[in-house]
Amino acid sequence: MKVLLLTVVSLIPLAAAERDMARELDEVARAATVMVDGDVCQRIVTPRAIDYMFKKDPRDPWVDGDNYEVNDPAFIAVKKTLIRLSHLAPFPCDVNLWMPIAGHPDKIRVVIRNVNEMSQFWPWGKLYQDMIPQMKQVLETGRRIAVAEKPGWVSVLAPVHNSLDDTVALVEVVSQTRLDAHENVK
């Protein structure tokens, strides 16, 4: 299996606490690649919602979000898996699901977020955003990558495969050395 060929990545110089955190997050990420079902992920967001995601109407600035919909059985199944994975870490962490968008190789979207509302990459409220170079790398190479661009934050990105062994999504396993109990309570 491709997952067995992956190597634990430590690309960046980290402080001791962050290094320990990165190691724990990497374990979770490695498990996520095994446990998250890419076929189910592909069924979460409806084709209609993806179509509307790119519609722009100056008279209706919320047309994209107002038409965002998901298949809830698929969403719930994957979200529960992500939550279980997050419980592998001995500290609060979130496992977020990200997916590329067919026909828009320069874009990426978060599909499922979790209870600590942590992400190193999501600008709050965005349905999609410019492709994150590290995410592109994960999708192209199938290798896990640790990212610590924001001080005190560590994310490990890991690929998610479907039954055709295509890399169809990735997880962001993320935590902070100092949790902010009030951020994103909105």
Add this chain to the structure above:
Amino acid sequence: MSLSTNARALVLAFGLTAGVPLAAQNAGIELLATPEYLRPDPFGGIVAPDKSGSDKVAPDKIGSDKIAPGHIGAGGFSSTLHLEGARGGYVSFHLIVKMSQPGPYTLSLNFDRDRGKLQADLFREWFHFTESDKQYYPDALIPITLPYHSRLAEPDNRIAAQTAQAFWVDLWIPADAEPITYAAQAVLEAGGQRSAVHIELKVLPAVIPDDDVMLMDHNSYGTSWLADDYPSISKKLGAGFFQSDEFFRLIHAYHRIFFEHRGIFHQLGYGHAGKVGPEFAPALGGSGRTRHITDWNLYDRHYGPLFDGSAFAGTRRGAQPIPFVYLPVNPEWPAAFLNWGEPGYEAEFVNVMAEMDRHFRDKGWTRTRFEVFFNHKKRYMGFPWDGDEVRFPTDNRYFLEYGRLLKKALPPDTPVKFVFRADTSWDMEQQFRDLAGVVNMWVASRDILSWLPRAPAMLRERGDVIWFYSGPPAVTQPASTITQFPVEGWMWGVGGFVHWLTVGAGSDPWFHFDGGGTALVYSGDRFGIAGPIPSVRLKIQRNAVQELALLASFSKRKPVDELRKEAARLYNHTAPADWWNLRPAFADEPTYNWSGTALDAAAKPAMSHLEHIDPAAWVRVRQYVMRLAAEEPLRK
């Protein structure tokens, strides 16, 4: 400067009936007054929206008030005020210090004879430089004590060419004040010269009811903004800020300022993926059948004084519990979403909700309505259904399931008032039908409710609460614009209105203002005040709300339809039917096929009557209210 027709009407309505006799003017300094709806600018004029709004209205459209141009001061300013007001309420106006040369001045206000129980509150008006039109608008109100000593240009406002400083004056008339005419003088002294505004206030026997016919709600999200808005406190306390007494005092101060302005304050305590701020919920432990509340400390420090009313001790409205509050309930609290659809979810939800019921009952917190409310939207990727503004009707099944869980958790005879609230838009009609008996508090989209004229009465009759929502008008709109929400709600027969965000004044409201479309109060931090300070718009809203309560109270002797008809005519020259829209044909289609543009178009006819509220709109209604009030018998 010429005075517009409606400005003249305003001046007359407020009794600014004496001009500024040239002989009496001191060269270089003047103290003048304007009605609350004519906001001064820092250069001796009136801000453009409060003039231009009136200039667009033809003279024959201003109602029945007679205009006597010879009795008005230049540009809406005057040196003599003849005011009247009912007891248990406020009468307000602007005072303007004008000085042609920079220099120090002193402002004072003294009652000529016995002031009785009247009280005067004065505030310096901050002139915000607004980025959108590069103009100055007064809005934030900084409390001052009299005599007030300062100088022009006002040093901290940093307007180099400033020649005028405005002050907001609230005259508070207690319910037990003697209904007589009181006299006072506001006096400006500068450079050895003196200028005065003479104020006469006729107190009417009528008493404004304590309870409002429109409950004005001011919404907010979380508490992280408090650390940003109060750096002098949060930096001092560091990591301990969010658990400090100072932090909870700040929260209570926000509740207090809105309460004092005849409104309420809501703070949502969780995010779109279910993260709960620790001060918004009791701490939980265990999982599945063992899930339970482990610690009430932060929750009780936050809410205890709000639920027993002690947070409002010493206010003019008296200590009383807040009438509504959000609970922290969301798909991740108190039950873990991991267990959704399984027996563990039900066990966790039912156990904790039952514990909350017992705690509230033990504490005697039985006068507040505790709202189970789902704010999340699927577009924020936390959960697979919309709790807020359902668009896809299949999402309603989640509400039914939570209704079932609540029924299981709460004893049918509990004295604690739990309500299930839904903020509803697209799917409103279907939700009203399908969720009857489950959801019993509705906060409705203004646009869609506008074509459902029978809905408010239908909901009230089955015991539901019905409010509607929009947001504060920016300072760049006419000052009277904010009065439209209480008037509209009363016309519609709904009980409350939600300003969706009222504490977000932007990163620099003082010198680079975004207009205040999400703020009705400001942080007092830069003025050394550990709490919020009010705005001109909040004061104007309060005055309209109190007068609306008085107007509605006259339904004891006049049919309410007659009161509404006359109020509509005076407010914007409409009939009550003009406040409703026709139900559009697309409303019969599935809601997920509707478009935002079609929705806007469907709401436009009624909204068009509210697009340009002239500065005298509420003044005309107020005159009507005062006429009726003058007919009220004296109650001791």
